Amino acid sequence: MTDDDGFREFVHARLGRLSRIAYLLTGDHHSAEDLLQNALVKIASRWSKVSAGGAPDAYLRKVLYHEHVSAWRRSRHLRAEWPTAEPPEGGSGRDLAADTVRRVLLEQALAKLTRKQRAVIVLRFVEDLSEADAAAALGVSVGTIKSQTSYALKKLREQAPELHVLVREPKEAWA
Template identity: 60%
Template sequence: MDDVEGFREFVHTRLRRLSHVAYLLTGDHHAAEDLVQVTLIKVAAKWPRVSAARDPDAYVRKILYHANISAWRRWRRVREEPTADLPDKPGERDETNHAVRRLMLEAALAKLTPRQRAVLVLRYFEDLSEADTSVILGCSVGTVKSQTHHALSRLRILAPDLADLVDGSEVLV
């Protein structure tokens, strides 16, 4: 299989997952599409080296998270300000309850710093260890632990109705 075909196969098998992770990081479909596009452009430029690596997924994941932080740094001056008004408590219907909880979680995640959000996505959505998370983010394990602690504490304040998610009785996303 040549490099071009190998890259196409890689993208075909992982695009959905990359898109989902990018959406969780950005909280916006358009920004997520841009993030995936930037990531895949960087990967394509170095595909022979990436494909020869032991774990190309880890390499691509690291590029995705770093590209997200870089994009955030460029646009951080245009930030949304958090509001004091929290969404109403979810209703009794199970379908709407789940949808409302997801929206509340998205809104709360959007108020975290990009690094806190990245740590939560890597630890709870990607199910990575603290050590793997620290390698991807280029920081120490202690930083991952403290960022996780601060992010979960902030989520408890921003969305107290989601305390069962933050306390670990349900899967985050």
């Protein structure tokens, strides 16, 4: 198997999860695609070293979060969402209206946080990483993860009390 094949398989196996994480970080599909593409380009150029290191998931996660947190340095303008004429594909038997409400609530709540707080919340509660793993992904101390999580949760409790409906929902329902 060539390095290119190994990289392709690595990305293919994780693309859905990585796309959801990028979307939760950015709150916008186009920005999420750009974020994920930039992270994958960076890791692809170093794939032989990354895969040999034995922790390509951790390396990709770190690149993804660092790209997200530093994005404001490159671009400070807001990105608008544009309506489409066609609704998204559906028909899976799930309650799409309830799924949409959950996604909108989560998106609006995450938008009220700073980039770092948003990254910490997604790492800790969506990706279900430990404090130590989240700290490693962001390149910060465990204490920073603890404090940012605390600040973010306090802010969410104050500014987004409607999130209580997500607490009783299974995590898969809002992914």
